[in-house]
Amino acid sequence: MAADLKDCRLYGIVDLSYITAAEAPRIARAMIEGGIDLIQLRGKGHSVEELASLAAELHAITSQHATPLIINDHAEIARMVNVEGVHVGQDDLGVEEARRIGGRSLLIGKSTHTLGQAKAAETEGADYIGFGPLFATPTKPNYAAIGLADIAQVHREVNLPIFCIGGIKLTNLPEVIAAGARKVVIVSGLLQSKDLAATARAAKQLLSASDNRNSKI
Ligand code: TZP
Numbered sequence: 001m002a003a004d005l006k007d008c009r010l011y012g013i014v015d016l017s018y019i020t021a022a023e024a025p026r027i028a029r030a031m032i033e034g035g036i037d038l039i040q041l042r043g044k045g046h047s048v049e050e051l052a053s054l055a056a057e058l059h060a061i062t063s064q065h066a067t068p069l070i071i072n073d074h075a076e077i078a079r080m081v082n083v084e085g086v087h088v089g090q091d092d093l094g095v096e097e098a099r100r101i102g103g104r105s106l107l108i109g110k111s112t113h114t115l116g117q118a119k120a121a122e123t124e125g126a127d128y129i130g131f132g133p134l135f136a137t138p139t140k141p142n143y144a145a146i147g148l149a150d151i152a153q154v155h156r157e158v159n160l161p162i163f164c165i166g167g168i169k170l171t172n173l174p175e176v177i178a179a180g181a182r183k184v185v186i187v188s189g190l191l192q193s194k195d196l197a198a199t200a201r202a203a204k205q206l207l208s209a210s211d212n213r214n215s216k217i
């Protein structure tokens with residue numbers, strides 16, 4: 001499936017450092033109910049076998065709703081399960097290598113932490129980038145917050161779908177949008193909310209409202 005990333009605004013991550021594998025299918029359903037456009041499975045420290053099995057279970061759900069499922073780190077899982085994409089970091093496989101290992105048409109996303117890395121990811125052929133962490137976050141410790149100052153420039157200079165990430169919550173989403181973000185990834189802000197679907201809907205509404213304002217300019 002070649003999902004149109006340009007229409008995707010809210011990206012959710014089923015992150016096994018916040019929830020158990022047993023909870024993951026329920027979480028994925030709540031994400032879809034809340035209107036999340038793109039879902040990633042991230043399981044740092046979990047085995048490829050365990051992640052592949054969970055990815056298959058999640059894909060049975062996401063594919064019913066045409067929501068792309070992206071696997072973090074492990075391109076080989078894309079050979080075992082029909083996920084739509086693979087996400088790599090700066091210290092992981094390169095974009096081309098991830099495509100080659102995946103062995104078929106896939107969305108390849110790349111984490112970037114500076115404007116220079118964002119430009120390099122475009123040159124490297126990524127389909128989208130994550131840009132952050134904007135704020136310090138326990139989900140990705142040991143990474144310095146990059147703040148909001150570069151968001152406008154990265155949108156001007158990088159011609160890819162850009163998902164701002166890192167410490168984004170409903171409460172700070174308006175300032176992230178005001179700084180120029182149009183697409184965001186929210187991890188703990190969704191996984192730790194009392195009502196994930198309602199939180200996702202509210203975030204989508206804020207992102208859509210900003211889109212509407214921009215299209216009228
Ligand atoms: N990459 C940059 S920040 C981050 C990742 C995976 C974590 C985002 O998680 P949260 O909980 O939304 O801050």
Ligand code: MG
Binds near residue numbers: 072073087088089092
């Ligand atoms: Mg990685």
